[in-house]
Amino acid sequence: MSRLNQLDPTLVRRRLASDGLLIRTGPFVYRLRSRLPQVAEGLLAMYPLADSPEQGLADFHLRIDSVTGLRRWWRPQVNAWLDGYTPFLPLPADQAYALLEWAMNFCVAGHAHHYLMLHAACLERQGRCVILPGHPGAGKSTLTAALMLSGWRLLSDEITLVDRDTGALHALARPVSLKNASIDVIRGFAPQACLGPLARDTHKGSVAHLQPSALSVDGMHLTGRPAFVVFPRWRKDAETSWTPKGQAEAFELLARNGFNYSMLGRLGFELVGGLIDSSRCWSFEYSRLEEAIPAFERLAQEGAP
Amino acid sequence: MRPVWDDLLRAVIDPQSMLALDESRWDLVLRQAYAAGLLGRLGHLAQQQGIEQQLPRPVWHAMEAMLTLVAQQQRAVRWELLHLQRVLAGLPGPVLLLKGAAYAAEGLPPAGGRLFSDIDILLPRDQLDAAEAALMLGGWISEAREAYDQRYYRQWMHELPPMTQVSRGTTLDVHHRLLPLTARIQTDPAPVLQASVPVAGFPGFARPQSLDMVLHSACHLFHEGEWGHGLRDLVDLDALLRAELRSRGSSLWPELLDRAARLKLGRPLFYALRYCARLLHTPVPPEILSRCPDRAGALHSAWMDALLLRGFGSAHPGSQRVGTSVANFLLYVRSHYLRMPPHLLLPHLLTKAWMRWSEKRQAKEQAALPGAEGG
Numbered sequence: 001m002s003r004l005n006q007l008d009p010t011l012v013r014r015r016l017a018s019d020g021l022l023i024r025t026g027p028f029v030y031r032l033r034s035r036l037p038q039v040a041e042g043l044l045a046m047y048p049l050a051d052s053p054e055q056g057l058a059d060f061h062l063r064i065d066s067v068t069g070l071r072r073w074w075r076p077q078v079n080a081w082l083d084g085y086t087p088f089l090p091l092p093a094d095q096a097y098a099l100l101e102w103a104m105n106f107c108v109a110g111h112a113h114h115y116l117m118l119h120a121a122c123l124e125r126q127g128r129c130v131i132l133p134g135h136p137g138a139g140k141s142t143l144t145a146a147l148m149l150s151g152w153r154l155l156s157d158e159i160t161l162v163d164r165d166t167g168a169l170h171a172l173a174r175p176v177s178l179k180n181a182s183i184d185v186i187r188g189f190a191p192q193a194c195l196g197p198l199a200r201d202t203h204k205g206s207v208a209h210l211q212p213s214a215l216s217v218d219g220m221h222l223t224g225r226p227a228f229v230v231f232p233r234w235r236k237d238a239e240t241s242w243t244p245k246g247q248a249e250a251f252e253l254l255a256r257n258g259f260n261y262s263m264l265g266r267l268g269f270e271l272v273g274g275l276i277d278s279s280r281c282w283s284f285e286y287s288r289l290e291e292a293i294p295a296f297e298r299l300a301q302e303g304a305p
Numbered sequence: 306m307r308p309v310w311d312d313l314l315r316a317v318i319d320p321q322s323m324l325a326l327d328e329s330r331w332d333l334v335l336r337q338a339y340a341a342g343l344l345g346r347l348g349h350l351a352q353q354q355g356i357e358q359q360l361p362r363p364v365w366h367a368m369e370a371m372l373t374l375v376a377q378q379q380r381a382v383r384w385e386l387l388h389l390q391r392v393l394a395g396l397p398g399p400v401l402l403l404k405g406a407a408y409a410a411e412g413l414p415p416a417g418g419r420l421f422s423d424i425d426i427l428l429p430r431d432q433l434d435a436a437e438a439a440l441m442l443g444g445w446i447s448e449a450r451e452a453y454d455q456r457y458y459r460q461w462m463h464e465l466p467p468m469t470q471v472s473r474g475t476t477l478d479v480h481h482r483l484l485p486l487t488a489r490i491q492t493d494p495a496p497v498l499q500a501s502v503p504v505a506g507f508p509g510f511a512r513p514q515s516l517d518m519v520l521h522s523a524c525h526l527f528h529e530g531e532w533g534h535g536l537r538d539l540v541d542l543d544a545l546l547r548a549e550l551r552s553r554g555s556s557l558w559p560e561l562l563d564r565a566a567r568l569k570l571g572r573p574l575f576y577a578l579r580y581c582a583r584l585l586h587t588p589v590p591p592e593i594l595s596r597c598p599d600r601a602g603a604l605h606s607a608w609m610d611a612l613l614l615r616g617f618g619s620a621h622p623g624s625q626r627v628g629t630s631v632a633n634f635l636l637y638v639r640s641h642y643l644r645m646p647p648h649l650l651l652p653h654l655l656t657k658a659w660m661r662w663s664e665k666r667q668a669k670e671q672a673a674l675p676g677a678e679g680g
Contacts, residue, residue, distance in 0.1 A: 029363070057328035057363050061336065083336050084622055113373040114366045263377040 005048035012052075013040045022058060024051040026161070026172040026220045028112070030104060031058035034096075036078065039064050042097035042196045046175045046209055049217040060107040064100045066093065082107065091202070098199040098207045101177060105158050108172070109259045115170065116162040116271045117259040122155040122169055123147050125300035128227035129169050131160055131275070133257040136204070139234025139286070142182040145210050146289045147296055149190040154216035155224055159259065164267060167274045168223035173216040175209035183208050189289055226275045228299060229254060231283040240291040242282045242305045250281035280304070310624035313337045317540055318586050320350035324359055331364050333623050340621035342420055342537040345371040349418030371418070378421050382409045385424060385475050390509035392443035396435055399501050399511040401427040403480065403521060407512040408541070410504050414548040415541035423467070423476035427513075429498055430481040437465060437479070444471045453656060461487045461645065483521055483570075484528065487645045492524070492568050516564045519545050523577035524570050528643050532616035532636055536584075539617065542577050543585040550588070558593040571598030579606070580613060612636055 004012065004023070015021040016039065020031040023043070034040065061083040067090050071077040077090035080103035087106065091099050109117060120133035121144040134140030141157060148154040155161075155171035163170060175196065178186055183206060186193055194211040229250055245253075254272050255261045261268040282305070286292040295305045312334045315322045326334060338344040348368030351357040357365050386406065393400055401407075403425040408416035428436055449455050449466035458466045463482035469475070482494045501511035513521055519542065526538040549557050565574040575597040581587035582594070594600070601609060615632035618624040641650055 027363075027366075055329060057332045057335075057361060059363055059367065083340070111367075111370055113370040260373075263373060265377060265380060 002052060002054075003049050004044065004052045007052060009040075009044055012044060016040055016043075020058075020061070022053045022056065023047055024053065025104075025174050026156075026170055028059045028108065028172070029053065029057065030107070031061045032100070033061075033063040033065075034100070035065055036093075036096045038094070038096045038197055039100055042100065042209070045194060046196045046211050048211070049214055050173075060104075060111070062100070062103055062107060064096055064103065094197075095199040095202055095207075097197040097209070098177075098202055101175065101209055104174065108159055108161075112161070113260050113263055115164060116261065116264055116268055118160040118162065118254065118261075119158065119257045119259055120160040120254075121157050122160040122171075122224070123152040124155060124169075124224040125152045125297075127225065128300055128303075129155065129224040130228040130230055130296070130299065131169075131226060131254075131279070132230055132232055133254055134232055136179075138232055139182075140232055141176055141178055142185055142234065142289070143232050143286070143292060145176045145178060145182070145186045145193075146189055146293055148176065148210075148213050148216060149186070149193055150293050150297075151215070152296075152300075153219050153224075154212050162271050162275065163223065164264070164271065166223075167226070167271060167278075169226060170223055171216070171220040173212045173220035175212055178208050178210055180205040185289070186210060226279050227303075229275065229279045229281045230299075231281075233283065233285050234287060235285055236287055238285045238287040240284075240286045240288065240295060242284055242295070245281040245283055247276050247281065250279075251276045310337055310618055310621075313341070313343070313624070314584055316347055317343065317350070317543075320347075320354045321356065323347065323351060324356060328361055328364075331361060335364060335367055337621045337624050339367075339371075340533070341624075342534050342620075343540060344368060345375040345418030345420060346537075346540060347418070348372045349375075353417070371420075375418055375420055379409045379416065381475070382406060382421055382424065385470070385473065386410055386507055386510065388443070388470075388473075389424070389426075389477070390507055392439050392445075393436060394509060395439060396428065396432050398428070398432075398509075399498060400436075400509065401498065401501050402504060402507075402510050402512050403427055404525065404541075407504065407518065410507050410510065411512070413518075414544040417544075419537070419541070423478060425478045425480060426510075427480040427483075427494065427498070429494075433465065433479070433481050440468060440477070440479070445469065445477060446471055448476075451660065453660065457653065461485055461649065463488075483524055483568075485644045487649055488528070489643050489646075490524075490569060490572065492570055496567060497521070515545070515549050516561055517568070519549070519561065519577070520565055520568055520570045520574060523573040527573040527576045528640055529636075532633060533620045535613075536617045536620065539577075539580055539584060543581050543587045546581060546587050546589075555590075558590060562593065562596060562598060566598040569599075571600065574598075575600040576609065576613070580617070584617065612639070 012021060016033060017035045020033045023030050023032060063081040064078060066072045067077045067079050076093040078093050078096045078099060079086055079090040080088050080099055118133060120131050121140050122129055122131050123144065132140050132144060144157050154173060155169055157176040161170040196209040198206060198208045200206050231253060251272055258268060299305045312326060312330055338347050344367065348371055351360060351368060402410055405421040406424045409421060445468040447466045447468055449458060455466060463485045464478050464480040468477045483492050484490055497513050497517045500514045500517060502514050504510040504512050522542050526535065529535060565571045578589045578594055582589040612632045612635055615626050615629045616636050618626060619629050619633055
């Protein structure tokens with residue numbers, strides 16, 4: 001097995017354009033196909049350290065390509081196919097890489113019901129995991145990106161996977177999706193950070209992805225233990241503040257962030273209960289990353305901010 | 306493309322054969338099973354055999370994920386049936402659960418690992434108005450909004466227009482016959498209603514007796530216009546037949562033929578037995594096939610083989626043969642032909658085409674109005 005950056009880029013492009021390129025992210029293997037240069041460039045930039053098995057079983061078969069007909073040439077559009085079936089509407093061609101990442105999320109969120117899946121970011125430091133559920137626009141991805149760039153191990157930016165047998169947290173170690181102003185915030189926070197193709201005017205505004213750290217990719221086969229659930233909220237000029245959350249309220253909020261909480265029935269209830277039992281819960285408000293990051297560091301070291 | 310779905314069929318027939326598949330073969334079989342609606346079934350069979358932990362991990366995970374979805378759907382169907390039972394309690398009945406709903410309610414052999422789309426019930430036609438009124442009070446609304454669609458269903462079909470529960474979103478088909486009023490095969494629902502049996506755990510419901518369930522499933526499958534789930538439905542039939550064979554022994558076959566003759570469903574039964582035996586190795590004695598009432602002749606059978614064997618494999622590109630899209634189109638035309646005589650069908654299709662065209666035009670005009678986007 002080799003990492004993507006050990007393969008000749010020409011070979012990567014050729015595999016993408018023919019039988020498909022296999023990419024492992026955490027427990028899943030994707031077979032990706034695309035003839036679009038942006039997709040190849042994006043993958044090479046975002047997944048340099050990911051395993052790329054030569055052959056074998058793929059969990060998801062995904063193709064990103066130009067649509068056929070007029071819109072292939074005039075104001076070109078692209079779409080995503082999951083094993084030949086397309087659940088999405090076509091998007092402008094410059095959003096091809098963003099579409100790939102969204103479609104990869106869709107594959108997991110729509111199918112991987114052998115896990116409890118939470119719409120939350122998850123990171124680990126000192127053997128302790130923090131789960132960050134958050135509405136879009138709550139500043140979850142910005143915080144996630146900054147924590148990862150400060151030495152936390154990223155398990156996931158969008159989908160937290162909970163093992164149904166052990167309650168352990170599984171890692172995906174995929175790129176962090178940054179939107180609008182947070183793209184420049186992260187560029188300013190860490191000028192060395194590697195960002196992928198910029199997609200403008202998407203339904204979420206401008207979107208760019210951030211390469212996961214080597215620590216995160218190398219550790220993606222390691223599960224983590226839940227220790228904290230933090231509900232972040234970014235508010236302009238807010239003071240950094242932590243408010244303890246009651247277990248019942250935290251349970252309800254976390255369950256509401258489940259992609260498949262109700263589908264798992266009783267098991268979902270027990271798994272979220274287990275997470276809350278082993279975690280201390282806060283809501284967290286911030287406006288300045290340079291204050292937020294040290295506070296999370298204290299959380300990891302001392303168990304409280 | 307070569308039809309390479311032997312591995313999938315073999316897995317259904319002999320679940321132990323799943324242990325012999327390597328990862329690269331699973332890569333195709335998993336996708337075929339998913340597309341055909343049989344992934345949950347394979348998972349159920351693997352569990353029954355106790356071999357799930359010996360499968361490659363990603364394979365069992367895909368099956369486990371599907372079984373989770375199946376379990377939730379079956380929970381939801383049973384929950385919905387409790388509501389329905391209360392809503393329809395005032396009817397003299399019997400109210401029969403058909404197909405998926407009956408399998409799920411009673412945990413019948415086809416239920417293991419099977420997904421459901423909607424709930425089908427059958428009741429005597431003279432209770433249809435009362436049932437519809439009760440359902441509307443219970444929050445079920447008709448999906449057909451156009452007067453023409455309402456008339457189409459009520460005058461010609463075997464069911465009311467589909468109804469949707471406003472708060473739970475579940476879909477219900479209320480039947481008063483097994484086949485459309487205009488269908489070429491005219492089968493009387495009265496014997497099915499008369500011979501119905503109670504559903505364990507749901508005192509408000511009955512279901513067709515086992516032979517009638519086989520015949521209804523066959524009748525449904527071989528009037529189908531969309532064949533994506535054809536193989537899944539054939540697997541249902543195989544499961545029903547094998548279970549009956551275990552409980553009745555070989556007397557099943559003559560009893561089934563008699564019942565088919567009584568309900569005039571010999572032709573669908575003939576196809577069901579033929580393709581169950583052929584694709585799923587259901588132990589149908591050959592002389593039973595040749596004694597089947599209203600069976601198709603040799604030429605007709607050869608023609609249907611050409612269509613149906615493509616239809617059964619049509620769910621996934623990896624099991625499609627040359628000519629699949631033509632076969633699918635012909636099967637679609639065939640299903641309409643079986644449901645309605647041409648002198649009704651042609652005006653119907655023209656009306657539907659006109660309705661779709663004028664709907665589109667109206668939508669365009671609406672979109673062109675200033676401020677329409679905000680609304």
